[in-house]
Amino acid sequence: MGLRPTSRGIGLLLGGAGLVMLGVALGTVDVVRMGTLAVLAVLAPTAVLAALDPGRGRHRLTVSRTTTPNPVHVGDRADVQVLISAADPAARVRLAGLRFAEQAATDLSGGLPLRARVRRSPQQVTVSYTVQAGRRGRWPLGPLVVTRTDPFGVARSSATLGASAEVEVWPLVVPLPAPSSVLVGEPERVALGARTPSTDDASLREYHEGDDLRRVHWRSSARRGSLMVRSDERAGMRPVSVLLDLPSRTEHLEWTISLAASMALAMLEGGHPVRLVGGTRPQDAPGIGDATSWVHPTGDRARGTLLDRTIDLEEPRSTEAATTDLLAGAHLLESTGAGDDIVLAVLGPLDPAGRAALAHLADSVQGWAVVRRPAQAHGAQQTDATVDALRRAGWRACTVTGDEDLVTCWLRLLGSVR
Template structure:
């Protein structure tokens, strides 16, 4: 938050209203309880002095009445120009971690300020509202303070506006002005490191099969191009050079990155319970962990929900050229605000995946009925691997167990070629990851291979 001097009401808390009637009324409304008590006592003493004919009491009453009014006038006519800035460190934090907010106040006027009180507005989930008292700030002076915020709930939380309260030395009057700028703290899901595995799910044109095909085919299958200044002469393709009559070089192999889609089931009917320890929050955290893990392994990743929404958008240009850090930030920001959907099935997700039937698909699923399980079964890539982590919400919500029903759904997915694993209440994602490897089917073994 940066507020240039002279462009915000808080820049002139003592006289931003220019002394007009509205400003005077605002100043009078800033009388504190002490100031109002002095004014009331002075008026009462003056009335009693008039009735009783006591001139000394009248002077006391006038003094009590005039003191808060003088404080109002002085505070209202004194002009201060104060600028403020706010800095978050960091701006994106995992749930349960702390961030520090740094506030800086600059007195850009030629007059020293009086006693200042700063108050920043923060959502209640981030902690108590921070308040700071600053002593006299000299002309051109600067004060810096900081406070910490923490949330166990993911989301995007606004910070601000920053309020500045100015009071007179006697505490008779207080004027409050607010800066207009806001900042946003993003609380992303917690992530866990996962054991490294050999994931495939590559698209055609990548991996050992592609390289072996090129090796067996020989140089005749190489597509040459015209020599360019700076090309390595060791890449000159002499057969093509003789054929075309100009210097030709072999193209460098540009294999496509393997693809992975992480499907997150957000249906509200699929999860029971709320809060940081709920099944849905475990699924969101698990999806974030898998996305980061696979992105680090060099995959081109997408996040897909049951509503058909994808990040990056399915059908867009391949995101393999995007910076991994930027893509990871985009995925985490999306998961920070993902919420339950009102859907009942996976028809939209099936439509979004149509035409991209290759690569690796990892799904985090809630409760499945027979129809939704059949829809999930059809999501399996034609030329890839599908892994389903199924959360039994009755187990997570301490309700009656439905082991038979969950086992039937897992069997239904396995028969369709999925590797399906049930996630117990409070299960560790690395442990579930290893369990999936231990229970993998033959197709899953071909995709995951041995642990590295």
């Protein structure tokens, strides 16, 4: 809590101190008394304000904050409501006369003061305002700053009240057309070749990470020597991994994440299990331990779970770090693929190591890639070399620019040829 005199209070303190010194010098008791009264007129209200600290003691005020919606997409608005409540008469005394100011990250406020609506009652005060998400990430709201001035206007107190909250901002995504049959293919034919399954095995498939163990068909698993699960129309959909190659410069970072997230959602809404692979996240990011696990298209939270994994993605520290992330993602795909996986990759121009890793990956997955074409001539040459290497290895690949419409990129990918 901060206590300080107002300009009026400072004037009284200086005037009172001057009168006390003058009275002592002249030996006049009345002048000393007048100066002392002036000083006490500032110190007494200051002590009262200190005793009425709204954030401490048995009669402190309580603060609750709600944000709707939360998370929110980049560019969308969210309504914030802060409720300050007084539980007893003593707390109501502290609530009366308070002025409120809310704090918000510049990525939510645009660097401008928040325009809030305040509604008062004897028991509570409600502060309502709107924020607009300007950038993907996790951005703080609060704590609430409260100020009070004494009735004489000689002292002012300020304090923070309640805890801060967090607004999670998802990347901008656009609805993409449903994936074509050319992309999805026929999973059973790809996985089993020309072999015709027996009647007992017709509704079974190999276990994939994240499958419900209650679907395991133990008799067939024992006969085959590997876990088999009962499939249905949705469970039989081919799993899709979206491979991210994040640029080491922020210029196309958000565009890359938006395209990858939009592609992932299109496949998820088409009934496919989806996961995000690659990219850099802080070590202490929430949910970092399961960032590459499968998200199944069941339940109301599937879409949110997938988008939550994009919030903490950050640009690599260098080009070498970006290559390391890509190679780690390719290794993960190669080691966990089941032979019928689809990989959708959003890439930049790759060096020879990256091209070799993804070319080798085509032996075990069906790969589709969009490759960003930079404006620089050297980068354009690397882009062409990347697309050529991927196509020779069996990928379907196309080039895009980093500011291109996302739907256009998706349709070009679906229409690409080897």
